[in-house]
Amino acid sequence: SQKIEQNSEALNIQEGKTATLTCNYTNYSPAYLQWYRQDPGRGPVFLLLIRENEKEKRKERLKVTFDTTLKQSLFHITASQPADSATYLCALDITHASGGSYIPTFGRGTSLIVHP
Amino acid sequence: GAVVSQHPSWVICKSGTSVKIECRSLDFQATTMFWYRQFPKQSLMLMATSNEGSKATYEQGVEKDKFLINHASLTLSTLTVTSAHPEDSSFYICSELAVSTDTQYFGPGTRLTVL
Numbered sequence A: 001s002q003k004i005e006q007n008s009e010a011l012n013i014q015e016g017k018t019a020t021l022t023c024n025y026t027n028y029s030p031a032y033l034q035w036y037r038q039d040p041g042r043g044p045v046f047l048l049l050i051r052e053n054e055k056e057k058r059k060e061r062l063k064v065t066f067d068t069t070l071k072q073s074l075f076h077i078t079a080s081q082p083a084d085s086a087t088y089l090c091a092l093d094i095t096h097a098s099g100g101s102y103i104p105t106f107g108r109g110t111s112l113i114v115h116p
Numbered sequence B: 001g002a003v004v005s006q007h008p009s010w011v012i013c014k015s016g017t018s019v020k021i022e023c024r025s026l027d028f029q030a031t032t033m034f035w036y037r038q039f040p041k042q043s044l045m046l047m048a049t050s051n052e053g054s055k056a057t058y059e060q061g062v063e064k065d066k067f068l069i070n071h072a073s074l075t076l077s078t079l080t081v082t083s084a085h086p087e088d089s090s091f092y093i094c095s096e097l098a099v100s101t102d103t104q105y106f107g108p109g110t111r112l113t114v115l
Helices: none
Strands: A003-006 A011-014 A019-026 A032-038 A045-051 A056-059 A062-067 A072-077 A086-095 A102-106 A110-115 B004-007 B010-013 B019-025 B032-038 B045-051 B067-073 B076-081 B090-098 B103-106 B110-114
Touching (some): A003 A086, A019 A086, A032 A062, A032 A072, A032 B103, A045 A056, A045 A062, A045 B103, A072 A086, A102 B045, B004 B090, B019 B090, B019 B110, B045 B067, B076 B090
Parallel strands (some): A011 A110
Antiparallel strands (some): A032 A086, A056 A062, A062 A072, A086 A102, B004 B019, B019 B076, B032 B090, B067 B076
16 A cells, blocks of 8 residues: 655754755655645645656755655755744645545654754 | 635534534635545545535545535535544644645644534
């Protein structure tokens, strides 16, 4: 069966450092991979999407890489700030059970804590 | 991005009662909306796909008679938890899919507590 793995241990870093979060998957050949941010008691917020033919994508302080050979995506936040503290979810598209539209399936998420 | 609202943001009810949660797309006409459930420190679990004007498609293991979904218009989908029990207590989140960008826009979620 398909599986998405994100580190369940919280990542603690100091303000100003680069945070790197990992998303590994098995038994998938996704067309794209997404990263979302979720704050406690809130719905996820879309951050970045990277397609299978893209190696890297950037948006402001965020950078995502996608290695389809390793079946891994890395999510980087440079010059991290305490406001970046949240849970970050990766999601991969998966064909709906009824054979319909592609719908992202989410990993459990990794909690990032940026200390001032 | 699209803006999605949910109402109520939290609800506490007695066991055996029914609870309706509304999901509205405020600036986008969503043919398809999704309903998720999330338990503490767990991933989002897709419950069903809500299609405007037709029956919802439920994921395996989700009881369609317990979780009634209605998508009567392009901007409103509702989830009704019927005969709620304490084990139904969870965080329910809806989303809409922007097909052109393969991106989901989520509502703020509804915290349901069943006593």
